[in-house]
Amino acid sequence: MSPSQRMPLVLRLALIATVMAVIFVVDTTTRYEVAAAVFYTVVVLTAVRLVGRTALLLLCAACIVLTVASLVLTPHGDLRSGLVNMGISIAAIVMTTWLALKMEAARAAAHEAQAQLLRITRITSLEGLTTSIAHEVNQPLAAIVTSGNACQRWLAQDAPNLERARQALERILADAGRASGIIARVRSLTRGEPPQRAPFDLDEAVREVVELSQANIAMHHIVLSLELAGTLPPALADRVQVQQVVGNLLLNAIEALLPVAPAARRLRLASCSEDGMLLLCVEDTGVGLAPGMIDHLFDAFWTSKDEGIGVGLSISRAIVEANGGRIWAEPGARGGAVFRFTLPVADGEAAA
Ligand SMILES: Nc1ncnc2c1ncn2[C@@H]1O[C@H](COP(=O)(O)OP(=O)(O)OP(=O)(O)O)[C@@H](O)[C@H]1O
Ligand SMILES: [Mg+2]
Incomplete structure (x- = not known):
């Protein structure tokens, strides 16, 4: 301005x-x-x-x-x-x-x-995500149908095979749980609302999320360093959505730190302004990013975890881009990984 x-x-x-x-x-x-x-x-x-x-x-x-x-x-x-x-x-x-x-x-x-281009980009990224979600939910549903048919056959026999029918029923329950788990996770990550962009203090919003993760961080003996600039111009984005992204990155960092020795668990959050945008870095000394991983991290349902679903980063990317920013990952300087995202400032010239 x-x-x-x-x-x-x-x-x-x-x-x-x-x-x-x-x-x-x-x-x-x-x-x-x-x-x-x-x-x-x-x-x-x-x-x-x-x-x-x-x-x-x-x-x-x-x-x-x-x-x-x-x-x-x-x-x-x-x-x-x-x-x-x-x-x-x-x-x-x-x-x-x-x-x-x-x-x-x-x-x-x-x-x-420019506004039209933004709308198109947003629709494209959300469309990709929706297709992936539909595909992923469809898999357990198809398995439920198969198990249901098998169950019917075991029960229709002259001497119903109750043990086999029970096993098929168990598979049905497990698959139904998987499908609803995916939907619940997606719903908890996206509120399904268009971004409500308004000026807010990024450092303060980050501090609130860190506060919520504090118990988790302490429980796993992770040393946290918070290097928030404190003098940043206000960000122009949806505060709640940005907090979802920060929460996601923190959770991923904590999960990446668990396999390493407790004494080596470090987590660093830093904010600054760069090229007229606000920049937040989440750096950890965890398991790190294997070669070739960086190309897939943000793909929907790409995960390396047994319990993971692989939607955290793809939703984070959709959120950051819908708010006019960019998100990317790099190997950390001291091993581990660093995730960075940018957000526009409310005052166009203040951070330049
Ligand atoms: N800080 C990190 N260090 C190392 N690898 C990471 C880190 N963050 C994400 N990853 C890798 O990126 C993958 C995708 O992350 P994402 O958050 O999208 O899904 P997830 O954590 O596996 O599952 P979900 O978030 O749905 O529970 C992870 O499985 C992990 O392999
Ligand atoms: Mg995750």
Whole structure:
């Protein structure tokens, strides 16, 4: 946000009116040869971002009227030069207004195209995720149908094989549990709502999530270092969703630390601003990322854990991207892994 955009609208309009008044006085009190009216173009260029199309056209008309009025009221100088200067000034004002309106229309079109692209990207990533979820849930459902048919056959025999039927029933229950487990996990990770983007303090949001994981961290003798910047500009994103991402990364880091010796379990969270975005790093000294893993980490249902479902990171990526950021993983400097994600700042220039 530029300093002029931070100024309240009334103040900005008052400033424009003052500049117009100053130009009028200078143009009227100086000789005909001084074409001060040309500076009305600056007024038009400043106003284009503040007022609508009709208001800008009215402003343009007002500038022309003031230019003519100055010529009539100017007491001295060469009238021929005055007429030429007035013509040049009016032409400049009209041209500037026309160009400013064109520029504003182009800017609005670019903005709309950008918003559309974001919507398409979001739908694409969520569509991919939905397909994977449907595929994954379909597997236990198909197994339930197979086991159900088998169960029916065992029971329909002249001498029903109750033991076999019981086993088939057990498989049905296990598969049903698996299907509902997947859905429950997905529901707990996504609230199924579009992001509610609003400015918030990233450090404070992270601290709240860490607080919730504190017992888990202490129980596993993990040494935590919290290096939050404390001076970051506010993030512009859905606070709850961002906390889900941080919670996910923390949980993954804790799970990656469990197989290593307790004395070597380190977890580091750091925040900073970089290239106009906010950046959060979650670094651990856990099992690390084997070669080739990085390409799959964010794929839905890709997991290396017996009890894992493999949706944590793919949902985290969908959330971060829907909020205008980026998430990626790298091997840690001291072994282990580091996950980073960025978020846009509420004030475009504050973090630059
Ligand atoms: N900090 C980490 N260190 C090492 N490997 C990791 C780390 N975080 C994630 N991974 C790897 O990425 C895989 C995918 O993670 P993701 O969170 O998507 O699924 P998950 O943890 O296996 O299961 P879920 O989150 O659904 O319970 C994990 O199985 C693990 O192999
Ligand atoms: Mg996980």
